[in-house]
Amino acid sequence: MPTRNSSDVIVIGAGVVGAACAFYAARAGLTVTVVDRGSVAGGTTGAGEGNLLVSDKGPGPELELALLSTGLWRELAADLPKEIEYEPKGGLVVASGEAAMCALRDFAAGQEKAGVTTQEVPKDRLRELEPHLASGLAGGFLYPQDAQVMPALAAAHLLRAGGDRVRLRLGEEVTGVLTGSAGEVRGVRTPTGEIHAPYVVNAAGTWGGELARLAGVDLPVLPRRGFVLVTEPLPRVVRHKVYAADYVADVASGSAALQTSAVVEGTPAGPVLIGASRERVGFDRTLSTEVLRRLAAGATALFPVLATVRAMRTYAGFRPYLPDHLPAIGPDPRVPGLLHACGHEGAGIGLAPATGVIVAACLADGEPPLDIHPFRPERFGPSPP
Template sequence: MRSASDVIVVGAGVVGAACAYYAARAGLSVTVLDRGPVAGGTTGSGEGNLLVSDKEPGPELELALFSSTLWQELAGLLPRGVEYEPKGGLVVARDEPGMAALRTFAAGQEKAGVTVSEVAADRLPDLEPHLAPGLAGGFHYPQDAQVMPALAAAHLLRASGAEVRLGPGEEVMGLLTGPGGAVRGVRTASGALYAPHVVNAAGTWGGELARLAGVLLPVLPRRGFVLVTEPLPRVVRHKVYAADYVADVASGSAALQTSAVVEGTPAGPVLIGASRERVGFDRTLSVEVLRRLAAGATELFPVLAGVRTMRTYAGFRPYLPDHLPAIGPDARVPGLLHACGHEGAGIGLAPATGRIIADVLTGARLPLETGPFDPARFEPEESR
């Protein structure tokens, strides 16, 4: 038997770190467990996007807008090393039908509280001087921002004051339960650890942790690759992507999808994405994906054609079938809470997720309606 705490958070990515931060700030004692290093999963493979521009009106956009305000607060509290940059996003269209679709999408977002402005074709160079000529126009989203995700997770954990236990010996092998099936803690490779609440922030492995608790949460990995260029002067000022990226984000297809996404970083390298495919946890390098990413980036920014790629890496987004994360208590297992399934938006949505988890744990008033994120929504009706 090891020391007890008020809550155990399983997962040391940015979502788990945010849960630990807000729970500790609410006065709870927190232990964070991870079988790997801090940000060793999806967080460490992310670009650090904090986006509202790619979300249609609805629950996820509400979560993103709330999280955006929390990130602004955190930026003033965490060290500058997290590289928080409110640089804004620019979504561009190649032709007039594409602009018409973006215009309709943006109008709905604006009604939901998003700040967005249309940019005529001849004004695009004012925002991005190196953009390819001939584009039909775009939309500017000043609320889009970026952080360095691994450092953000590390600094959130440090600021939380939580006890952080890392390594193979901390892998959760099962949940400990008491009378009525209520959570009493977890069983790890190193022994039992007790707490009346356990938060599943295990990212792409969130479905496996749910299975250990005897419940269904169909989280699947969705692979993506990122190209990283050599350090450059600020060639790309915003997060810039083509209109088809929005459709790819919303798609549930398991097949390979690529769309041009290009952004600069404070450190100099340009990050190039984005690809999506469901191939399990296969990390095999795909030359075809890299070719598509490079072609899409140079089509938007011809200046990148002569730039060297420094490295490439793959990561896995924690995908749920309805594209909404699972956030909150699991009515099927008293004491179990979920904070996973954010797909590619986890870094942006982490603070709002952590705040909701902390408010549930302390009985505080929730900042928004959480019904759409109910972890039990995938359970067959007859099993509920």
């Protein structure tokens, strides 16, 4: 069992990615200390909508991760408490015009070849799936594999499911990474003292770049701000995760400028969650009325019934963005014993289980379930001199 000051591995970050790494490492027989300067799910995870998506990913490494995670989330949902609110409700992507519908059709065809289940929905069938959807849309695609969880509870229950092999140290900021004479990881330093382990996992989310610098390597993680509008509790007005086709392009964009696209979904508790916005403004949490105006306009264009509904609150979060839109997962050859599990941008909740399985396999000298070369942390270049 982990002691106060030593374990087999230290995971930095108690969000859902760090929780998944800790859970699967514990299941592999390792003892784990999870360190976070805040609370469980106190960062990006707590500000997330809980999306588990394949619908917004084209063929490639990230989609492979998402498909693996889809199956793992189903397994976890059977074992974790119902409070994580796992809902395999599916996603519906809609097109406003024929050109957008043709682009959606091409996108879905590529996804199907990669293993995604898609169902084209003609315009006259859209309201069978979503009775309150706006008229005049050109059609859409249904993605039955899309799902949703309550992310903060999912992170908490993953950590709890690790049992006695997982120890939490919350409210402790990592101020240094300890290394040996050959540069190998020996643990971390916090204001309360040293914690020793031969492995450290950087699951620090948006602060993953800062943690990497403490270890002497460069990982160009940047925050990408997003807002979510939350309505008053409603009857089930929105049955699926519903979003406009331009959301896919926004996800793939590297622009620092403000981008918004309509994303609307209901929750088991009743409120409707409305997104999505993206902009790189550092860690500025200033409320943007322009963003909220755009989100409300996009949501009511898709679901006119929401025009009469009250928005009860809004909150901001920061997605951990890497320039090529792929996370950094696995060992860092520049520092023996250092592993990364960060940079998932807005997909971290969905990709958390696959990330945890990969990290656990690397820690336990096992074989990762897929090719992790595209996610190698050193791909952005050498460490600064």
